[in-house]
Amino acid sequence: MTIECEKITTPYSATLNRPILNEISCKIHQGEFVALLGLNGAGKSSLLKAIVGLVPLAKGVIKVNNSVQNQQKKHHPDVAMLFQGGGLIRQLSAIENVLCGKLGSLSAWQSLWGFPKHDRRLALELLDRLGLKDQAYQKTAYLSGGQQQRVAIARALIQNPGILLADEPITGLDVLAAKQVMETLAKLHAEQGMTIVVVLHDLSLAAAYAQRAIVLEAGQIIYDGISQNLPEIMQAG
Numbered sequence: 001m002t003i004e005c006e007k008i009t010t011p012y013s014a015t016l017n018r019p020i021l022n023e024i025s026c027k028i029h030q031g032e033f034v035a036l037l038g039l040n041g042a043g044k045s046s047l048l049k050a051i052v053g054l055v056p057l058a059k060g061v062i063k064v065n066n067s068v069q070n071q072q073k074k075h076h077p078d079v080a081m082l083f084q085g086g087g088l089i090r091q092l093s094a095i096e097n098v099l100c101g102k103l104g105s106l107s108a109w110q111s112l113w114g115f116p117k118h119d120r121r122l123a124l125e126l127l128d129r130l131g132l133k134d135q136a137y138q139k140t141a142y143l144s145g146g147q148q149q150r151v152a153i154a155r156a157l158i159q160n161p162g163i164l165l166a167d168e169p170i171t172g173l174d175v176l177a178a179k180q181v182m183e184t185l186a187k188l189h190a191e192q193g194m195t196i197v198v199v200l201h202d203l204s205l206a207a208a209y210a211q212r213a214i215v216l217e218a219g220q221i222i223y224d225g226i227s228q229n230l231p232e233i234m235q236a237g
């Protein structure tokens with residue numbers, strides 16, 4: 001489960017006077033836990049979206065498990081993305097939201113009959129693993145921010161991905177909920193060897209959970225290396 005970005009460059013943006021992503025090259029290896037950092041507008045979300053084929057490239061190549069990503073292709077089944085804000089359907093229960101992660105794999109006929117029993121069982125198991133068994137049938141609108149984020153993680157996990165891309169999964173959460181979400185990601189990494197790339201704004205959290213940090217500035221990588229001592233490295237600048 002590797003991700004390779006070779007000199008990827010998005011089309012020129014007249015508003016920014018430059019491409020949003022500008023000659024980004026990096027290789028993320030199987031089982032790595034990588035924190036993606038940078039100021040607002042640096043290009044972090046755009047990079048994750050490019051990896052799942054949601055942002056067109058003017059130049060460069062992205063390969064997931066050696067297969068070239070492009071916008072025409074259906075997104076790679078090994079990669080799941082957690083979008084900023086979670087993107088849950090608030091009127092639906094936690095389990096229904098998790099099952100939504102399976103919609104892409106059902107045929108039109110299957111979707112008319114509802115989700116198969118084994119998918120419902122799997123969704124419940126995932127919620128249980130993430131500490132949300134008691135909330136499975138509650139509307140997500142009534143869950144706390146941290147619980148909602150964990151439902152979003154369960155929805156990504158039901159696709160059984162090898163790579164999880166998480167865009168700011170703890171933004172807006174209190175310290176305790178943020179820690180729970182980060183611990184959940186750390187557990188997936190440690191127990192399942194999942195490759196995780198997570199956008200964070202907190203250098204010390206990045207240092208605590210990720211082994212590697214990639215820092216973007218104005219669409220370019222300005223640091224790619226160990227995440228320990230990141231606050232000091234960034235200060236030394």
Ligand SMILES: Nc1ncnc2c1ncn2[C@@H]1O[C@H](COP(=O)(O)OP(=O)(O)OP(=O)(O)O)[C@@H](O)[C@H]1O
Nearest residue numbers: 013015016020038039040041042043044045046047
């Ligand atoms: N579809 C788009 N069209 C035009 N400009 C865009 C588009 N998407 C993003 N941008 C611009 O590209 C730049 C990078 O955006 P991006 O969301 O990738 O940054 P980010 O590092 O994730 O920021 P944040 O930390 O605020 O989420 C920003 O200046 C943004 O305004």
